Amino acid sequence: MSNLTSWVPVASDSDFSIYNLPYGIFSAHGNGPRVGVAIGDQIVDLAALADTGFFDLWTTQRDVFHQSTLNAFIGLGKAITSAIRLALQEMLCDADTTLKDHAGLLVAQADANMHMPVSVGDYTDFYSSIEHATNVGMMFRDPANALLPNWRHIPVGYHGRASSIAVSGTPFHRPKGQVMPKDATAPVFQPSGRLDFELEMAFVVGKDTQIGDTLTTANAEDYIFGLALFNDWSARDIQKWEYVPLGPFLGKNFFSSVSPWIVPLEAFDDFRVPGPAQEPAVLPYLQYEGDRNIDIKLDVIITPEGGEENVVSRSNFQYMYWNMAQQLTHHTINGCNIQIGDMMASGTISGKDESSYGSMLEIAWAGSKPVTLSDGSTRVFIKDHDTVTMRGYAEKDGKRVGFGEVSNKVLPAR
């Protein structure tokens, strides 16, 4: 990528540079939900652009830009969506384009409502940060054998709930559920006292497979459309009582949240980095070539009601032990099919030290190390009326590609 400059003003610290061009679903000015692309503090209205015939060279299906999810657009296939991306980039850099004056081409982000970007068929959550798995194992199980025997052989994952994934900005109520108090002999039913965030990245599947098909680490990324920030909200007390033997259920499925903008995987081509060495060597089907990790800086912020932002974690997507190609290859190696719009999250992304832990469970070490916020209040988990915000971006050589944020407020239990 050479240096590109758009005629749309883009602040130097904007996540939405000309190198990004993420896709989302927005509505504004009385128009229904439609496909848009973020640039600077604006949105390019792709539905309006499609109606000019701009995309006819690549697809005559103008209606895919008028949908309330990205699924149909993604379904055009990467050959087309990548060509469209380049055409948009070119148009946005062409100071002489007549489209500059096209009414309705640009919508201010401040004037738009953002919607859930994709219809999620199935949602899978992995567990691919070795630091997170080790921390949780130390607290929930055996400190001496924190990492389970399968962890270095398998990109461990489990199925989550697709229906309760909502877009950034959606508030939700603290969940109630069964918890087993310490030293009690029977569970009680109450609002969760250990509501937590999990800092994750998610990828959106971009291409279907059929039952029986398998992917390889060499072609798996062809089936990934793009990435988003993901908060895998968790109720630790509910989770702890329920999760043996079949895994997390009500401790997770009450709510998850995702950033509104899906950044195409190819926007991160310049931000690839090597992953950690995997020891012992993984089975051949999980071996891979090339740099499959991505350097994406990630922050988690807690904002008390009416208060100011408190950064409680600074992590990085590059810490992942298992990469996305390995995750998706593993997911399909038994013939499990995947579908456009499926969402697969990384698992909590923790770094080596506590400033980079991706959950309150780890940051406050199961409640034993309270975090003091700027207003003097403390947190071991998330309180009612707190807002949790995650932000993330890659930056190199003056080029920045980011996600904006996923930010959600916790309301009291109903």
Added chain:
Amino acid sequence: MSNLTSWVPVASDSDFSIYNLPYGIFSAHGNGPRVGVAIGDQIVDLAALADTGFFDLWTTQRDVFHQSTLNAFIGLGKAITSAIRLALQEMLCDADTTLKDHAGLLVAQADANMHMPVSVGDYTDFYSSIEHATNVGMMFRDPANALLPNWRHIPVGYHGRASSIAVSGTPFHRPKGQVMPKDATAPVFQPSGRLDFELEMAFVVGKDTQIGDTLTTANAEDYIFGLALFNDWSARDIQKWEYVPLGPFLGKNFFSSVSPWIVPLEAFDDFRVPGPAQEPAVLPYLQYEGDRNIDIKLDVIITPEGGEENVVSRSNFQYMYWNMAQQLTHHTINGCNIQIGDMMASGTISGKDESSYGSMLEIAWAGSKPVTLSDGSTRVFIKDHDTVTMRGYAEKDGKRVGFGEVSNKVLPAR
């Protein structure tokens, strides 16, 4: 229900009596997939019937009968679908109806292809048979403490894969995956050597809730449209190596199968029975009134290639410790939303003795008690080219309401 007789001939041992009227999606005679209702060995073509205006009194949305899934039909709501059911029953008992001569009203089941009946948003699998949970606990964990501490307090469930649920008749390939051989120090990648069935019943959600909504045991059944037979195919060796701590994943998600006919819940009104006593008492939100179990006889049959049927299990849906109202109430008690078409399976349905166990894992007790088939061959798990068939029906006072079957053949690993 008084005694009803249809002018469509119905054999005395047919699952599809006038008291049943299950819904499915079929195609025949060059017509595309559409909604049908089974009676005897025929299918009532509801799309053709809708085109006569027959349903206009209840809905003017004739297109819901022309869809390739039942979701839109179910979305009409129980007030309408139940009225439609009664109208169909009346019409099918009215020997003088002019519709008898309507070309295309009836299609022979032998001439039809059955399709996946619903588009499944999310799939949840419960674990609600105390005999099954105890048997598995004895084999996989600690015989002395087979039932985990949470089991009698929680209708334990986990999220499964929706995309790989297929309709009866679909063959599939034996999955490959990581397994840890006994006494080995590293896993190997190979075709599963422990492919198993799980005899289950599934219910289909009939009404949406929103994130934050909760159901009660008193209203949960209003959100259940109907029931189907369900085979939760499992690869025990893959499952065993992967499932701690986050639950089953590749050991289950390669394939599940469902009967093509969804029997409306109300068709089982006459077959309700009390459930087992629940000790200790469950938390108030899980307490319930009335008979919530259903007496449905269930058979599992193994048919070797070119061979004859071998019944390997005779179980009953009434054995369930946790009933569907409890399952669905629990699922939503944290605010998790449900959607029309969601499928929720019971977990393996095992009875007290080995003739009623619902999986080969239990029937052959982890390989230690081979089953001899009529051709002299033995099974501890399912072999390539075997067909596994499940059948189920309720019967009382000469009235029979059944599912037909879910039957699938296992092909060798690719």
